[in-house]
Amino acid sequence: KEGQDVTADIAELLWSTYCAGMVDLHVYVPPFVASVSDRPVASPLARCQARVGDVVSTLHQRTLKLGGPIQRGLLSLLDGTRDRATLRTDVLDLFGAGTLELLGEDGKPILDMTIVSKSVDEQMDDFLQQAARAAVLIG
Numbered sequence: 001k002e003g004q005d006v007t008a009d010i011a012e013l014l015w016s017t018y019c020a021g022m023v024d025l026h027v028y029v030p031p032f033v034a035s036v037s038d039r040p041v042a043s044p045l046a047r048c049q050a051r052v053g054d055v056v057s058t059l060h061q062r063t064l065k066l067g068g069p070i071q072r073g074l075l076s077l078l079d080g081t082r083d084r085a086t087l088r089t090d091v092l093d094l095f096g097a098g099t100l101e102l103l104g105e106d107g108k109p110i111l112d113m114t115i116v117s118k119s120v121d122e123q124m125d126d127f128l129q130q131a132a133r134a135a136v137l138i139g
Contacts, residue, residue, distance in 0.1 A: 030059040032135040036128045040087075041139035042078035050075035059135040069100040070123050075131065080139055084124065091120055 017023045032043075046056040046064075054066040056075065066072050073091040082090060094100045095116045101109040102116050110116055131137050 024061065030135060031138055032059040033137050033139060034132055034135075036132050036137065037139055039080050039083055039139075040078045040128060040131075040137055041080035042075055042131060042136050043138050046136045047076050047078060056136065059138070062134075064131070064134045064136060067123075067127070069095075069102055070120055071127050073100045074120075074124060074127055075136070078131070078137070088117075088120055088124065091124075092117055 014023070014025075018025055042050075043057075043059060046058070049056040050066065050072045054068070054072060055063050056066065058064050066075065070091065073094045074087060077087055077090050091100075092113065095102060096113060102119060104110050128137075
């Protein structure tokens with residue numbers, strides 16, 4: 001329409017959605033990757049948080065709730081030095097050493113490493129993709 005200030009309308013819409021918490025505005029691009037590399041790297045803060053709890057900060061200034069000890073263990077090991085095979089071995093070592101526990105439906109720790117290993121295999125690739133989508137990976 002003639003005489004309409006489209007730029008002002010867009011600015012007002014953007015400001016309103018920002019004030020309502022519907023969008024975030026940044027003057028920089030956070031340093032995350034959207035795909036999983038051969039040797040994935042999670043942000044140092046997320047790795048540290050995964051060692052002590054099940055909620056980690058993303059690079060979108062949000063949080064990601066981890067789905068249990070396998071995800072916590074995997075995330076804590078994502079320092080770029082491990083490929084998937086080594087990640088699998090090292091996270092199983094955390095369970096074998098008792099650093100992490102996978103609980104059964106009865107609430108008791110699962111000691112059978114075959115079951116733990118199968119659970120790790122089932123969750124690893126999906127979790128790595130989830131971490132990338134959530135802006136937790138930096139490399």
